[in-house]
Amino acid sequence: MLNRRPLVEFLLAERPDDLLVVSGLGSSTWDVTAAGDDPRNFCFIGAMGQAGPFALGLAMAQPDKRVLLITGDGELLMGLGVLATIANEDPMNLAIAVMDNGAYVETGGQATATAGRTDLEMVAKGAGISATRTVRDESELPALRDWFYTASGPVLANIKIVPEALPLVFPHSFDGVTAMNRFRDAATTEVAAG
Amino acid sequence: MSDTINWHQDIFDVLLEQNFTLIAHVPDAGHTPLIKMCEANNGMEVVTLTTEEEGVGLVSGAWAGGRKGVLLMQSSGVGNCANALALPAICRIPFLTIVSMRGEWGEFIPWQMPMGQGTPGVLEAMGVQLFRADEKVEVGATVAAAAHLAHNTRASAAVLLSQKMIGAKQFSEG
Numbered sequence: 001m002l003n004r005r006p007l008v009e010f011l012l013a014e015r016p017d018d019l020l021v022v023s024g025l026g027s028s029t030w031d032v033t034a035a036g037d038d039p040r041n042f043c044f045i046g047a048m049g050q051a052g053p054f055a056l057g058l059a060m061a062q063p064d065k066r067v068l069l070i071t072g073d074g075e076l077l078m079g080l081g082v083l084a085t086i087a088n089e090d091p092m093n094l095a096i097a098v099m100d101n102g103a104y105v106e107t108g109g110q111a112t113a114t115a116g117r118t119d120l121e122m123v124a125k126g127a128g129i130s131a132t133r134t135v136r137d138e139s140e141l142p143a144l145r146d147w148f149y150t151a152s153g154p155v156l157a158n159i160k161i162v163p164e165a166l167p168l169v170f171p172h173s174f175d176g177v178t179a180m181n182r183f184r185d186a187a188t189t190e191v192a193a194g
Numbered sequence: 195m196s197d198t199i200n201w202h203q204d205i206f207d208v209l210l211e212q213n214f215t216l217i218a219h220v221p222d223a224g225h226t227p228l229i230k231m232c233e234a235n236n237g238m239e240v241v242t243l244t245t246e247e248e249g250v251g252l253v254s255g256a257w258a259g260g261r262k263g264v265l266l267m268q269s270s271g272v273g274n275c276a277n278a279l280a281l282p283a284i285c286r287i288p289f290l291t292i293v294s295m296r297g298e299w300g301e302f303i304p305w306q307m308p309m310g311q312g313t314p315g316v317l318e319a320m321g322v323q324l325f326r327a328d329e330k331v332e333v334g335a336t337v338a339a340a341a342h343l344a345h346n347t348r349a350s351a352a353v354l355l356s357q358k359m360i361g362a363k364q365f366s367e368g
Contacts, residue, residue, distance in 0.1 A: 047277060057216065079245070
């Protein structure tokens with residue numbers, strides 16, 4: 001099992017110019033921000049369950065850019081149906097990193113369904129997302145990062161991480177308008193083909 | 195006179211004219227002719243959702259990427275969207291939804307009543323501006339007005355298509 005902060009930092013360390021990142025409520029948002037503030041990040045601080053649909057809409061609006069959704073097992077479990085919607089829309093530019101610690105860490109560490117019988121890679125596969133994997137070991141990370149940056153999507157990796165409560169790292173602004181305006185400017189700015 | 199008005203076509207024309215290219219929906223009979231028109235248009239992408247709340251995030255994410263979307267749904271889906279509507283509200287993302295009403299004029303299924311009657315209240319509670327079309331002749335202008343308001347003032351707006359206007363379904367006799 002992996003530690004989430006160095007994991008997310010690694011995943012974003014070689015970030016291409018055209019990579020947009022969406023993070024789900026809540027630990028994923030703190031992780032992404034801890035890896036470095038960036039106008040190309042949109043970090044959810046509410047509306048749990050909406051990060052997946054938002055990332056899909058973004059990917060459909062910016063087909064020439066890459067969208068990486070980083071979200072937790074609890075956030076994804078709130079709206080599993082979106083995996084079916086994503087699979088059927090089949091966006092080639094969408095990659096999904098599920099930070100699976102089997103726990104609702106923000107609220108006291110209560111077990112999620114993945115601590116029981118639910119396997120989110122199998123759920124994604126059953127929903128029709130053909131390229132899926134489960135990652136448990138640090139040795140898999142270089143290949144994982146390359147896959148997220150370049151594989152023809154949609155792809156989903158369920159990443160097994162340690163359930164740990166870490167210091168909260170707040171994003172650029174808690175004000176949604178400020179955050180959205182900055183992100184939209186970055187997301188709609190053309191970048192040279194990499 | 196009003197029977198000659200194709201209000202589905204009127205909505206389609208507004209969506210086309212205002213450059214809405216992402217059409218998200220959970221199917222409803224009231225929207226079926228419009229969905230077919232959108233599917234037949236090469237410039238539009240039609241996304242079938244598993245639940246209406248996905249449409250709130252989808253349309254919001256599309257706008258963040260510079261693309262205009264709309265959510266088509268039945269009034270029963272409005273309740274599914276309540277918490278998701280926090281996203282366009284707090285980020286002031288233009289959000290347009292067109293809602294075919296049930297649970298009002300001539301409804302015959304009791305189970306449609308609570309959410310149909312609760313629809314305006316749920317939308318208002320989440321800060322969505324309400325527009326209502328009771329007559330076929332006003333549908334196009336109402337959708338145009340709601341769409342303009344949503345995108346010009348960065349607000350959430352809903353058009354409620356009344357059941358009276360759509361035509362209440364009935365069980366067949368006998």
